Amino acid sequence: MRRDLVVVGAPTSAGSYAPGQEAAPSVLRELGLIDHLRAAGRRVRDAGDGPLHVWAPDPRHPRAQNLTAVVQAVKAVADHVAGALEEDADVLVIGGNCTVALGVMAALTAVAPDAGLLYIDRHFDLNTPASTRDGALDWMGLAHGLDLPGAAEPLAAAFTHRPLLTPDRLHLLGIDPEAATSWEREQAEVLGLRWGSHTDLAATPAAEVTRALGTLPSGPLAVHLDVDVLDFTDAPLAESTDGRNSGPTLDAVSEALDTACRDPRLRALSVCELNPSRAAGYPAVLDRLVASLQHALRATP
Numbered sequence: 335m336r337r338d339l340v341v342v343g344a345p346t347s348a349g350s351y352a353p354g355q356e357a358a359p360s361v362l363r364e365l366g367l368i369d370h371l372r373a374a375g376r377r378v379r380d381a382g383d384g385p386l387h388v389w390a391p392d393p394r395h396p397r398a399q400n401l402t403a404v405v406q407a408v409k410a411v412a413d414h415v416a417g418a419l420e421e422d423a424d425v426l427v428i429g430g431n432c433t434v435a436l437g438v439m440a441a442l443t444a445v446a447p448d449a450g451l452l453y454i455d456r457h458f459d460l461n462t463p464a465s466t467r468d469g470a471l472d473w474m475g476l477a478h479g480l481d482l483p484g485a486a487e488p489l490a491a492a493f494t495h496r497p498l499l500t501p502d503r504l505h506l507l508g509i510d511p512e513a514a515t516s517w518e519r520e521q522a523e524v525l526g527l528r529w530g531s532h533t534d535l536a537a538t539p540a541a542e543v544t545r546a547l548g549t550l551p552s553g554p555l556a557v558h559l560d561v562d563v564l565d566f567t568d569a570p571l572a573e574s575t576d577g578r579n580s581g582p583t584l585d586a587v588s589e590a591l592d593t594a595c596r597d598p599r600l601r602a603l604s605v606c607e608l609n610p611s612r613a614a615g616y617p618a619v620l621d622r623l624v625a626s627l628q629h630a631l632r633a634t635p
């Protein structure tokens with residue numbers, strides 16, 4: 335029997351390039367996410383949402399826009415996840431920005447220093463306000479978890495453990511090296527980060543996940559999905575529209591999630607960078623995403 339499941343929303347686009355992702359939790363609830371998870375045999379508690387942050391320009395902090403709101407959002411996620419772990423429940427976090435993964439890992443690391451993170455994303459998220467000019471913190475999360483040079487102090491120092499993450503507790507899948515900055519490629523090399531490509535994730539999703547899980551420590555596991563890993567021409571869900579005719583389909587990502595969520599170490603799944611307005615012309619893709627989550631988090635194999 336699987337644990338109870340707590341669902342948490344992070345309605346924030348503070349770290350984004352524009353508004354949109356703040357709507358993901360409410361849209362998925364309207365599509366019946368909670369009932370679908372219950373229909374899959376889980377006892378579900380909807381813990382509600384953290385603070386609402388709709389992206390706006392932040393001219394006073396051009397290279398780390400809306401930093402205060404980003405820190406507030408990840409701390410709210412950490413508190414929610416800590417509460418769920420305290421009641422021995424698993425957690426589904428609906429984001430929001432990818433920085434949400436830091437809040438999840440803060441709560442897991444507080445109870446188990448050997449917590450691992452499987453990070454499925456088209457991007458390394460290793461940028462800092464020093465390495466990129468665009469100022470959107472949503473592709474800088476892992477840099478702050480790893481406390482890389484140039485990280486913004488309030489985010490790198492947001493939690494008890496600093497650095498929050500270490501390379502040996504991390505495996506990335508779905509990476510498009512061409513979408514990385516030269517800084518990110520250099521850091522991945524220097525840190526010895528383990529990662530797999532978006533083409534491999536598209537071709538053999540279950541095998542990629544199994545291989546990645548084999549490298550992670552024995553402690554509790556968090557799985558993070560940035561929906562921008564998806565081929566946008568199959569599943570238009572992400573803020574970023576760059577992944578066109580490349581990367582895994584939603585069917586492939588579903589297979590990856592299914593494999594990851596079978597792992598007995600799993601305690602938390604976060605799904606981020608979902609901009610529901612991308613699906614305005616193809617709303618069925620949102621139902622397909624809900625069905626994927628329902629299947630991955632079902633009670634019985």
Ligand SMILES: [Mn+2]
Pocket residue numbers: 455456457473560562563607
């Ligand atoms: Mn990404």
